[in-house]
Amino acid sequence: MAEQQPVSTNGRAGGDDASNGVLEQLTDDQLRWIYQIMRRIRRFEETAEEAFRAAKMRGALHFYIGEEATATGVCAALDDGDFITSTHRGHGHCIAKGARMDKMMAELFGRTTGYCGGKGGSMHIADIELGNLGANGIVGAGIPIATGAALGSKLRKDGKVTVAFFGDGAGPTGAFHEGVNVAATMNLPAVFVCENNQYGMATHADFANAAPIHNRGPAYGIPSASIDGNDIFEVYATAKEAIDRARRGEGPTLIESRTYRHKGHTVLDQKNYRTREEIAEWVSRDPIERFVRAVNESERLDEDDFQAIDGQIELDIEHAVAFAEASPWPTVDVIERDVYVE
Amino acid sequence: MAVTTPQAPETATREIFMSEALREAIDEEMTRDATVFVVGEEVGVWGGAYAVTQGLLEKWGPDRIVDTPIAEAAIAGLGIGAALTGSRPIAEFMYSDFMGIAMDQIVNQAAKNRYMFGGKAKLPLTYRAPFGAGTGNAAQHTQSLEAWFVHVPGLKVITASTPYDAKGLLKSAIREDNVVIMFEHKAIYAMRGHVPEGEYLVPIGVADVKREGDDVSVITYARQTHHALEAAEQLAAEGISVEVVDIRSLYPLDTDTVLRSVRKTHRAVVLYEAVRFGGFGAEIASQIQELAFDDLDAPVLRVGAAHAPVPFSEPLEQASFPDTAQVVEAIRQSLQGVY
Numbered sequence: 001m002a003e004q005q006p007v008s009t010n011g012r013a014g015g016d017d018a019s020n021g022v023l024e025q026l027t028d029d030q031l032r033w034i035y036q037i038m039r040r041i042r043r044f045e046e047t048a049e050e051a052f053r054a055a056k057m058r059g060a061l062h063f064y065i066g067e068e069a070t071a072t073g074v075c076a077a078l079d080d081g082d083f084i085t086s087t088h089r090g091h092g093h094c095i096a097k098g099a100r101m102d103k104m105m106a107e108l109f110g111r112t113t114g115y116c117g118g119k120g121g122s123m124h125i126a127d128i129e130l131g132n133l134g135a136n137g138i139v140g141a142g143i144p145i146a147t148g149a150a151l152g153s154k155l156r157k158d159g160k161v162t163v164a165f166f167g168d169g170a171g172p173t174g175a176f177h178e179g180v181n182v183a184a185t186m187n188l189p190a191v192f193v194c195e196n197n198q199y200g201m202a203t204h205a206d207f208a209n210a211a212p213i214h215n216r217g218p219a220y221g222i223p224s225a226s227i228d229g230n231d232i233f234e235v236y237a238t239a240k241e242a243i244d245r246a247r248r249g250e251g252p253t254l255i256e257s258r259t260y261r262h263k264g265h266t267v268l269d270q271k272n273y274r275t276r277e278e279i280a281e282w283v284s285r286d287p288i289e290r291f292v293r294a295v296n297e298s299e300r301l302d303e304d305d306f307q308a309i310d311g312q313i314e315l316d317i318e319h320a321v322a323f324a325e326a327s328p329w330p331t332v333d334v335i336e337r338d339v340y341v342e
Numbered sequence: 343m344a345v346t347t348p349q350a351p352e353t354a355t356r357e358i359f360m361s362e363a364l365r366e367a368i369d370e371e372m373t374r375d376a377t378v379f380v381v382g383e384e385v386g387v388w389g390g391a392y393a394v395t396q397g398l399l400e401k402w403g404p405d406r407i408v409d410t411p412i413a414e415a416a417i418a419g420l421g422i423g424a425a426l427t428g429s430r431p432i433a434e435f436m437y438s439d440f441m442g443i444a445m446d447q448i449v450n451q452a453a454k455n456r457y458m459f460g461g462k463a464k465l466p467l468t469y470r471a472p473f474g475a476g477t478g479n480a481a482q483h484t485q486s487l488e489a490w491f492v493h494v495p496g497l498k499v500i501t502a503s504t505p506y507d508a509k510g511l512l513k514s515a516i517r518e519d520n521v522v523i524m525f526e527h528k529a530i531y532a533m534r535g536h537v538p539e540g541e542y543l544v545p546i547g548v549a550d551v552k553r554e555g556d557d558v559s560v561i562t563y564a565r566q567t568h569h570a571l572e573a574a575e576q577l578a579a580e581g582i583s584v585e586v587v588d589i590r591s592l593y594p595l596d597t598d599t600v601l602r603s604v605r606k607t608h609r610a611v612v613l614y615e616a617v618r619f620g621g622f623g624a625e626i627a628s629q630i631q632e633l634a635f636d637d638l639d640a641p642v643l644r645v646g647a648a649h650a651p652v653p654f655s656e657p658l659e660q661a662s663f664p665d666t667a668q669v670v671e672a673i674r675q676s677l678q679g680v681y
Contacts, residue, residue, distance in 0.1 A: 115460060116459050118460075119458060119459075124459065126459040126462070126463060127462070129462075133423065133426050134455060134463070138446055138450050141446055143419070145419045146423060147416060147419060147420060147423060148421060148424045148426075149427045150423070151424050152428060152431075153427065155406075158428070162423070175416075178415045179416055181413065338461030339457050339496050340498070340520045341519040
């Protein structure tokens with residue numbers, strides 16, 4: 001069973017909505033950014049699901065709803081030029097790293113105006129200029145690539161940090177071990193962020209991993225943390241510490257962020273591996289609602305701030321769908337284009 | 343065995359080993375471009391399992407010659423991540439057989455990133471990998487797996503038969519903004535050949551006629567080129583004129599040069615060291631029959647390795663892949679048109 005009472009290992013455990021001073025360190029603009037990103041992720045995916053169920057798109061959609069605080073908190077602590085690698089459940093990382101929702105939606109619709117011109121789809125959105133080195137259809141495969149990006153930064157001395165996002169399902173893979181071990185041996189500027197959303201399809205993280213993933217930090221001789229991934233403030237503070245450490249040349253960190261996907265594995269889900277009670281318990285700890293409660297209590301932003309952000313997101317989402325639907329399909333003459341640099 | 347390099351300039355008098363030629367290519371490109379670096383197992387202190395990177399750690403230091411633990415998936419990924427973010431890596435697999443461990447990174451990541459990302463990613467990445475049999479290293483260190491990689495769009499695959507080609511091809515590969523896999527035949531690292539002083543490139547995708555002839559074409563690559571040349575020499579004594587085409591680049595394949603040769607000789611023997619069944623020679627043979635069927639006076643013949651893992655014991659190993667005698671026999675069969 002999923003742990004029901006997440007306790008931070010880094011001293012920031014507190015009441016459910018206590019930010020332990022982290023909120024106070026963030027500017028109003030940062031708070032607005034965090035809210036905007038988390039809401040964008042959620043509304044983007046809710047809208048994508050509607051479009052999928054209306055048969056406007058096809059393939060696989062893996063929803064990040066419920067996990068928004070991890071991508072948002074980590075990317076809030078990254079600089080614009082830093083790099084990430086992402087996963088098959090990658091919409092959240094993409095949006096948090098600054099991707100445009102209209103180009104993402106168009107990609108999900110398979111149109112030429114999408115991030116990949118319709119050649120990648122949901123699982124392969126990348127924006128190298130934004131530092132997003134790509135979502136990935138292969139579980140764990142982004143980890144060695146992130147290690148490579150971090151090696152490149154070390155050799156080029158460009159001062160950048162790379163974050164590898166991956167799930168609990170990547171914990172058992174060889175790519176995890178090779179990527180993290182090499183990053184540790186080379187002291188690379190990388191942060192490995194495991195989003196433990198409890199399940200790889202129907203397989204529980206505790207079944208797949210012989211011991212908690214954060215326990216592996218000491219095995220590689222690197223710091224590790226186990227955090228409440230639905231607490232944006234804890235995610236941000238922990239990621240900031242790890243990213244700063246990497247940027248100072250002190251090597252990688254492993255963070256296990258405990259969270260939960262409210263939706264099924266994809267649009268299709270067997271629904272036979274977890275209880276309604278378990279889902280309800282995690283939904284009650286929704287990261288966006290917790291953030292809003294904490295901000296309201298602090299009286300930092302008011303209802304007008306939230307409404308203004310929500311209003312703009314609805315406009316952006318409407319535009320994204322209209323843009324995607326109005327965009328042309330790719331023509332078949334591009335099938336063999338962009339396989340190579342010509 | 344003699345190495346002929348008809349494409350080398352007349353002024354070339356210097357003879358060096360293939361391993362040295364490869365080292366010069368790496369060293370020159372590292373000098374030319376500060377983003378070029380080498381990464382792999384034992385490339386530094388040891389100097390490379392086949393001595394290709396010997397002395398480079400001392401010259402360039404550990405930031406340009408990067409030793410890794412035994413971790414082939416990580417080595418492949420290091421190349422990808424560094425290439426995506428602005429470096430130009432040369433990642434070495436100690437043996438091409440070990441690429442199996444890195445297959446996801448090579449096939450699902452390196453080869454597909456550019457395409458999947460809508461043409462916006464660039465991977466200036468060279469993978470180097472020793473391959474081939476005849477060294478007594480048994481089944482897990484001697485395979486010729488080039489067909490695996492040629493089958494994956496997004497990869498270019500090259501291999502050299504001479505030190506001259508090896509240097510020029512590797513320099514071209516390093517300058518490519520694509521993923522190039524260079525297979526280097528272990529049995530010819532210590533072969534000497536003409537390599538001129540100074541700068542030159544051998545373009546990727548251009549075959550080389552290593553010996554001109556009129557009666558039959560042998561289409562081949564890497565070490566088998568030398569078996570073809572020896573066979574041609576033997577048969578010349580009988581008045582049989584053999585043309586030897588070294589394709590050098592498997593993908594992209596210089597079909598024009600292959601067809602030009604076959605249209606001249608009207609007979610083709612496709613020679614390769616990989617397992618004959620399902621090998622890259624099948625692609626060459628197929629292209630010849632599709633595009634030059636009316637020019638052929640005999641069926642296209644393939645000569646390749648036995649359908650077995652490479653055995654250890656010397657008489658078994660030597661008999662498992664084509665030698666000069668088998669090439670001579672195949673050429674005779676092609677001329678007789680009887681199999």
